Amino acid sequence: xARPMRIVAACDDSGLTTVRVLIRHDMxxxxxxxxxxxxxxxxFIKNVMVRHGxxxxxxxxxxxxxxxxxxxxxxxxxxxxxxSVEVSWVDNQGESNQKSTLITRGTSD
Amino acid sequence: xxxAGLLSALLALSEVGFLKMAHSNTWTWNNQAFEAESLSAAIxxxxxxxxxxxxxxxxxxxxxxxxxxxAVVPVGIKVDERLRVRAIALLCEKNPRxxxxxxxxxxxxxxxxxxxxxxxxxASVIALVKTDEGFISADTLIKVTRGGxxx
Numbered sequence: 001x002a003r004p005m006r007i008v009a010a011c012d013d014s015g016l017t018t019v020r021v022l023i024r025h026d027m028x029x030x031x032x033x034x035x036x037x038x039x040x041x042x043x044f045i046k047n048v049m050v051r052h053g054x055x056x057x058x059x060x061x062x063x064x065x066x067x068x069x070x071x072x073x074x075x076x077x078x079x080x081x082x083x084s085v086e087v088s089w090v091d092n093q094g095e096s097n098q099k100s101t102l103i104t105r106g107t108s109d
Numbered sequence: 110x111x112x113a114g115l116l117s118a119l120l121a122l123s124e125v126g127f128l129k130m131a132h133s134n135t136w137t138w139n140n141q142a143f144e145a146e147s148l149s150a151a152i153x154x155x156x157x158x159x160x161x162x163x164x165x166x167x168x169x170x171x172x173x174x175x176x177x178x179x180a181v182v183p184v185g186i187k188v189d190e191r192l193r194v195r196a197i198a199l200l201c202e203k204n205p206r207x208x209x210x211x212x213x214x215x216x217x218x219x220x221x222x223x224x225x226x227x228x229x230x231x232a233s234v235i236a237l238v239k240t241d242e243g244f245i246s247a248d249t250l251i252k253v254t255r256g257g258x259x260x
Contacts, residue, residue: 016219029205029206029227031205046136046138047136047137049136052217055215055217056215057215057217057218058213058214058215058222059212059213060210060211060212060213061138061139061143061211061212062210063143064206064227065201065204065207065208065209065210065226066209066224066225066226066227067180067181067182067227068181070224070225071223071225072223073185073222073223074218075218075219075221076215076217076218077217078217090136
């Protein structure tokens with residue numbers, strides 16, 4: 001089952017669009033030990049991409065050093081309310097998800 | 110001669126197509142940089158160019174000086190918009206794998222990234238910024254009262 005993710009995209013009066021992304025993911029480094037001393041296998045998101053229409057605005061590469069249930073903020077110009085913003089990610093075990101939203105008016109912070 | 114012209118036109122077209130695909134459909138991940146076990150090795154895997162210390166204050170950190178929980182340390186890196194920023198890397202000096210995140214930005218993106226990282230212990234957090242003028246870097250010390258990499 002796809003892991004839940006939440007995206008909010010809002011454009012303020014100055015034309016600045018803020019995209020806020022929250023993904024539910026364990027982000028296991030591969031170094032953490034269980035109580036019996038065995039290692040929890042590495043399981044973390046490696047790539048996140050933010051697209052505005054056809055354009056890739058931000059492309060992220062992540063390691064296990066990013067916190068559990070990671071968040072990502074992206075700020076860009078050129079968006080207007082009603083435009084589509086799409087966020088997609090893939091992890092080191094091949095799991096992935098993508099979601100799109102429409103830019104609303106206002107600030108998302 | 111006509112054939113040569115046609116060939117180069119086709120090559121130019123396929124090159125454009127390939128570049129477009131590479132941008133929209135493929136994921137890249139800098140294995141060498143993310144698996145580096147020291148700060149210098151990670152930076153060396155990110156660039157072979159000289160890195161200039163940001164003495165003019167182009168890079169600004171948005172981070173707490175003290176983090177109570179090393180598992181979740183919010184860090185923001187904001188770069189002066191007068192610079193054309195291509196990429197921002199976020200590294201933590203004393204983590205087993207110093208490179209935490211690497212962001213590539215389009216010209217529309219404002220050079221400001223924010224995320225939450227794990228920190229094993231009190232350490233310097235480093236921003237390495239790729240600009241059209243070259244690489245610049247800045248760091249800030251974040252004190253961690255409870256480490257975030259334990260088992």
